[in-house]
Amino acid sequence: MFAKIKAWARNLKRQIFILYFACKDERVPWYAKAFTACVVAYAFSPIDLIPDFIPILGYLDDVILLPLGIMFALKMIPKDILSDCEVKADEMMKNGKPKNWIVGSIIVLIWGLIIIWAIIKIFSFFS
Structure with missing residues (x-):
């Protein structure tokens, strides 16, 4: 069970890096770039919509809202751009985050x- 959760978290981290590179790509439409920038900023920000010290609800935004935002952002970005960003994200996962x-x-x-x-x-x- 912990292996599945760890793999899920690693995939989520990879998707955030993909969105990070998509934000920097000039081929991404402005509306997708704006939404993606908000999702990436929320993911990297220490400020949460619901503070983590609140029991159960504190981690709800990290478990539900963030994956939903990532899913919608990934759907807004063209597939060819996503494949380019995936290569860059895989390199970054090996070298460390910026x-x-x-x-x-x-x-x-x-x-x-x-x-x-x-x-x-x-x-x-x-x-």
């Missing part, structure tokens, strides 16, 4: 702003 410091910095900045806003609201509430 590091995008700009996007990581933006996520940290957003979290920092949220924390600062929350602190200001808390202090203004008590004063």
Whole structure:
């Protein structure tokens, strides 16, 4: 059973990398690129729609919403482009995932702003 779950997770990771390369491909239509970018950003983002610390529901978005988004995104992309992206994704799976410091910095900045806003609201509430 754990082997099946592990294989499923590995395939999901591979599909996310395929979508990552599809986002960068200029042959992908703009609407598919926009939807795919949202799915990839959600997959790589540490921010979840439902926080993981909530029992059962916390992992529901990772188990249901993300695979559905991947499925719809894969259907929007032409097959020839997908086959090119699959080759690139397989190479990346062997070499390791990319590091995008700009996007990581933006996520940290957003979290920092949220924390600062929350602190200001808390202090203004008590004063």
